[in-house]
Amino acid sequence: MRTSILGLLGVLACAAAVQSHAAPLLALQCGDVFDAKAAKLIGARTIVTAADGRIAQVLPGKATAPDATVVDLSGQTCMPGWIDLHVHLGQESSPKSYEERFRLDDIDFGYRALVYADRTLKAGFTTVRDLGGDVTPHLRDAINQGYVQGPRIYAAGKSIATTGGHGDPRNGINSELAHLLGPPGPADGVINSVDDARQAVRQRYKEGSDVIKITATGGVLSYAKSGDAPQFTVDEVRAVVDTAKDYGYRVAAHAHGKEGIRRAVEGGVTSIEHGTYMDDEIFALMKKHGTWYVPTISAGKFVAGKAKIDGYYPDIIRPKAARIGAQIQDTFAQAYKAGVKIGFGTDQGVAPHGQNALEFGYMVEAGMPAATALQAATFNAAEVLGAPDLGQLAPGFRADVVAVPGNPLDDITLTSKVSFVMKDGAIYAGGGSAR
């Protein structure tokens, strides 16, 4: 990755303006405010930000504060900056994806990631959990250091799979290449025992991950036949989860098939991603263990749509995309009715970055009230992350604010028409002269 880091330094000159986003004192006069804890609108409020990038005060109605510059957001609804719990900023799938991994270097994906991060932030997503990719921990650091702009990132780094499983980096390559590269091990994100599982988590710690991702079953876009076969033993999941706890990590489990989901939940993971073939038995188990569900309907719809196009996906991918992709929204509807805890996530990088807010519409379409969908991307998502200062507009919380022109509870499509974005007290979209 050394060359990638050096390469990324090349963009510093053009990104220098970003560093001027020191947080000024601002008074955001919001026409309406979404209380993410109560999941309801509470009327006009003025949000006063502090120099440390946090919210200092939330005042009733249209107010000002000493030394604060007023930002007029009348007619707009302010919400806590949205959180997407499942993205891959280091990639964006296309018919070229399967050859690009042989032609491009990490630095190429790094440059693209800068654009994806910018689009994500401007779409109102001030925080993301990136569940797999070598580029993103470096992108996270560049954003945190002010070199480039993007959302706050919780990065998994390499995801952890088993041999031939979803995320095995040697899947789909010819035998000569596979021989040259040798069998992948825990450092590459491939484990086959509880000892390997511990080593893989410790390796992620060494590399600076913020969260651990496992692929508990097959997946749609990997070059392998099964999208739903279980790929971890319960003992392997437990070893990951227990070791992760040593480092304060939470564990997210990609899983489509029922048996793999069951093992992941019993093994103690924090969240099930996709969860395609869950049923009432699984819902009950998740409620018993307090497991979160991150649905990623966006990815399901995207791959099901592309599976209809000849040649878009390799032949081995196409039937998985058609079958699994089409199921996720229905499963989400059942999980919501069953009372499973739901956090917002899209799997963006499958579908294009910056279109994350379409997920809100898919959730509402499946029967979830708009306010509950917004809560899933704010209050709930902060709980999934274990981030006590995210997901609410209240004193002491990070000054992450997104606004839309009108009432998103009446019209959820307004979430795709973001009019204002603030992260850590700095404005990245809208805000007029205060920017």
Ligand SMILES: [Zn+2]
């Ligand atoms: Zn994913």
